[in-house]
Amino acid sequence: MSNATRRNDVWITGIGLVSSLGANADEHVARLFSGGPAVRPALDESRYAPYPIHPLAPLDFSSQIPKKSDQRQMELWQRIGVHAAGLALSDAGIAGNADLLDRTHLVVAAGSGERDTKVDCEVLDKLGPRDDAALLAKEVLPSALRPTLFLAQLSNMLAGNISIVHNVTGSSRTFMGEEMAGLAAMENAFRRIQAAQADVILVGGALNAEREDLLLGYEIGHNLWRGPFRQVWERRGDGGGFIPGSVGAFIVLESSAHARARCAKAYAKISAIETDRTSREPGETVLHALTQLLSRIWSDIPDGPLLTFSGASGTEPATSEELLFLSRLASLDHETAIRAFGSAVGHGVEAHFPMGIALAALALKHGTALAPTEPSEIERPFSAAIERVLVTGVGHWRGEGLALIEAIQ
Amino acid sequence: MTNAYRDSKGRPLVAVTGLGVVTSLGQGKEDNWAALKTGRSGIRPITRFPTDGLRTTIAGTVEFLGIEPYSASALSAAMAIAAATEAIEQARIASSTFPGPLYLATPPAEIEWPQRRALYDASSTSTETGYKRLLAAARGSEWRELHAISQFASVAECVARRLGTRGLPVSVSTACASGATAIQLGVEAIRRGDTTAALCIGTDSSVQIEALIRFSLLSALSTRNDAPAEASRPFSKERDGFVMAEGAGALVLESYQAAIARGANVLGIVLGCGEKADDYHRTRSKPDGTAIIGAIRNAVADAGVDPGDIDYVNAHGTSTPENDKMEYMSLRAVLGDHLTTTPASSNKSMIGHTLSASGAIEAVFSLLTIQNGVLPPTINYVTPDPEIPIDAVANSARPAEVRTVLSNSFGFGGQNVCLVLGAPL
Structure with missing residues (x-):
């Protein structure tokens, strides 16, 4: 853009x-x-x-x-x-x-x-069945909340x-x-x-x-x-x-x-970050959004192995739609592999995309992909030298993004 | 591309082509400006919830948009859409979709007490208590509507959907500087060439029981409940805290070149933005004012103007003892003797402190000040604080030719943002 x-x-x-x-x-x-x-x-x-x-x-x-x-x-x-x-x-x-x-x-x-949460529980308990906002304001919250x-x-x-x-x-x-x-x-x-x-x-x-x-x-x-x-x-x-x-x-x-x-060491470089928000309705799927974002990064995917760190959360249908996008990448004439890093560390919500980029930088520095996190067809072994990692960020409700992290030549 | 479309640093100039506003004074620029010019206050006793026994019982609420039942998220979205629609209509830039991204300053989201109560009651047969019971209720039925309004992305989602902005809707918080940050994000995107237009909005609807009590516990609020209209008194000796308030401000920003090319009416220029973070304390500024001074200096430098070029300061002026003193000291440090002859008034004397929205609302009012050649007053300025010898535009509006305004916003957490806004070229 x-x-x-x-x-x-x-x-x-x-x-x-x-x-x-x-x-x-x-x-x-x-x-x-x-x-x-x-x-x-x-x-x-x-x-x-x-x-x-x-x-x-x-x-x-x-x-x-x-x-x-x-x-x-x-x-x-x-x-x-x-x-x-x-x-x-x-x-x-x-x-x-x-x-x-x-x-x-x-x-x-x-x-x-x-x-x-202790205060919340006390308040709910005190209120009991009474729908009494006055009680909430007057008696409960002022003494319960801590500045x-x-x-x-x-x-x-x-x-x-x-x-x-x-x-x-x-x-x-x-x-x-x-x-x-x-x-x-x-x-x-x-x-x-x-x-x-x-x-x-x-x-x-x-x-x-x-x-x-x-x-x-x-x-x-x-x-x-x-x-x-x-x-x-x-x-x-x-x-x-x-x-x-x-x-x-x-x-x-x-x-x-x-x-x-300042003679600082570097792990990797960020070559691109592209984001969007689709309405996740028919015709506006995560698959469509990620495909569009990828076309902003590359008109043609360059030669060489491609590793993807997927930030898929596990919620549906976003995760299945993302997987469809990743499967299409995998069907290209490249050595590709997918790793859902959420299987290893869980879903970090706001911190998940930064986490994926940090992990990609570490992978590039150490030259290894993490081992497949699950025994399925989806995460295949990957032994090629890593030159670049694509990181996906798909919100559980809204938001789609891609980052391209590459080795510094 | 000619230099006429670029600033002194060679960056694309950023024009303002649309303005919209909602405050406790009313909906739209016309009503708001009429009220500001006559020094009217929008502060009233709170009727949204019972306030018996509370230390503060007044606020500048927005009750005329018909949001029933009240939820912070629904009111924030409604005010944002109202202000943005006014701005977009003035800019004549869009019909069904807005041709650029959304930068939205909005308060953090949360499940509010009525909804928490509803969840708790939904599971009344449960033997569980506390959060286990709430979670069981959440698991047990559909709460899609509650989910849609209680996410942090909810307000931006609602605005983006309605106005058809492009790309990822961006929600930002720098506490009470958020509205100015939203404008800064738009300015930077246009300067980068990422877009030729941006919709920048600040909105806040925080007058609910818990938020009021929280600010009250921090001793931040005025307790002058007997005379609500006189409670917010920035720069006065007897100021005793800010008054919580609601509202939204919206600006359509465009690259000056794109605005001229499409024959748009340019209302003003965002000349510069400056920020500086404080590392001193969670609610207080560094005593030497370095962070606030840094933000003002950075804004002036970014605008490529001299401090002496500032004609008017739209002050942060919250009416807290601490803020107004620090703001004066910092203005003095940057503007020097020029401050003696530079009027500085606080819109918050009339509309209260609109928190996340204030930076955007006050930017709108700053541009209206330029446009109308009238300085809105600081009302309730009866006993000047001798430690703040400032021309506060006391109590009555005053005609003045204004070409360049400095608008200040300082937030809890030490997040300070200043804007320099200029007359059309």
Whole structure:
């Protein structure tokens, strides 16, 4: 879509990852990109039954959020994000560099923070069968709500806390809209650097899957997978659904000139990000949308092996429609392979697309695809040298996107 | 391409060709401007829900759009669509679809108390309690409508569907700077050449029990309940907090070249945008004002103007003790002695603080200020704060030739955005 005259290369120079599989990017590499067998996902199937979730791996928040007073101002969602953001800044060699932090822009994909579910329950209990809004206003809420928790709930406060804890102060923007938040955030950061509107941007998101208020928000749309764990593609026959995973995924994007000038290492480059929203009605399917997006990236798919990291959530019919798109790619005269990374880490909603791009960058750096996550026809072995990874982002309700991540020659 | 269509930095100039607004003062530019010019307040006692016993019982609500029953999401969408429709009609740019992307500033979504109650009651035979019971209710029946209004993408989805904007509808939050951020996103997309038109909207409908109590617990709200119209008093000595309010502002932005080419009536130019994030505190600015000062400086620099070129400041002016003091100090730091002769008024004295919408609404009012050659007043300015020696356009509107406006927006979480808006070339 862009016809800007200046186009800078956009490099990934820092990655901060936490999920059920590990507390940093290295632990993810060890589990996913070391040529070993398929990873066994970490799951908790009982705490929120019938909903399985992928719980956060044990990690020490103090290493990235040293002040207890800061930690107290946040609930888990914000802590996960602030922690992952700090890891990305350290990895990029930006942490502690006051001058550079002052010029680093921040772009966050966010939902909202935890409600005080205990208070919600007390209120519902007190109200009982009475439809009494006056009681709610007068007696219950003023004494039950905590001011600090309000700030922990606000969508833009993940970004606010990243600025406060890590001193990232160039600018700060928070995008919302479930998976579309992640698509918009990544696209915004990418295009600004490409068009020389920014040199360096910290971008990403977080999800705390271990919360009932979050599950409720998705279950009113019957979007969650119920029952024992199944891999993403294996849920199609039974109505589909996603399994939330606690994740924090932040990436430092940088213009190649800026990265070179400060001798920063780079994992890979982002060659394209394209997004859209279709109405998901007949004639406006996910298949149609992804096909259109791909044609904006390539008029002809270049020669060489093509690996796709699918961000399919597992909800239907979006996942089946995406699979149709991926099958058509696979039928081309290329060595291709598909990996639904949600089968390994769960669905990260706002953070899912940033997570996919981060995993693609790690795969390119380490030269290996992850082992097939399920024993089906869909995810075939892949042993070719990886030059590029296509990342898909298909929202469980709305939003479609593609990112092309390539090795830096 | 000639230089006439580019700014001093060689970027495509960004024109404003359509404006629309809804506030507690009414629907549309005409009613709003008439009220602003006469210094009328839209702040009233809250009737949407019982307020007995609450510390704050007033707000600037929008009750005339017929959204029953109230839900924040439905009202946000309705106001956004009303404002955008007015802007699009003025721009004469679209019939069934808008030829560009949507950038929407909107408050975070959530399931509200009436819906939470409805879910709880739907499972009355359940032996479960608390969230287990809510989840059982959610599982047990269809809640498609509730789902469609309680997603974070809901308001943008509704607006995009109705107005036929292109591509991914973008929802953004930078707290009380969100409306200005939505405009900045449109400006940047046009400057990149990604699009020749963008629809930028800020909307907010947060006057519900829980949000009111939350802001009240932060001691952010005025408690001057006895005289609602006099509660918001920016820059006054006895200011005691902001007044929550609702509304929406919409702007059609176009590349100046595309606007001229199609013979559009150019209402103004977005000359520059500046941002700076604060790392000091979750609800307070850094005492030395560096982040706010940085945002103002960046906007002025981005616009390629001198601070001395600013004719009028459309202030953030929330009427909280902290904000107004910091804003004055920061303006003084950037504008220097020029501030002495530069009027700076706050629309919030009349419409209250429209939160996510304020940056967009106040950009609309800034352009109306340029267009009409009249400065809207800061009302309730009875006892000036001696620490804020500023020309606040006290109590009555004033004629003035205005070519360049600085519009400020500062948010909780330290997200500061300033715009420099100019007269048509």
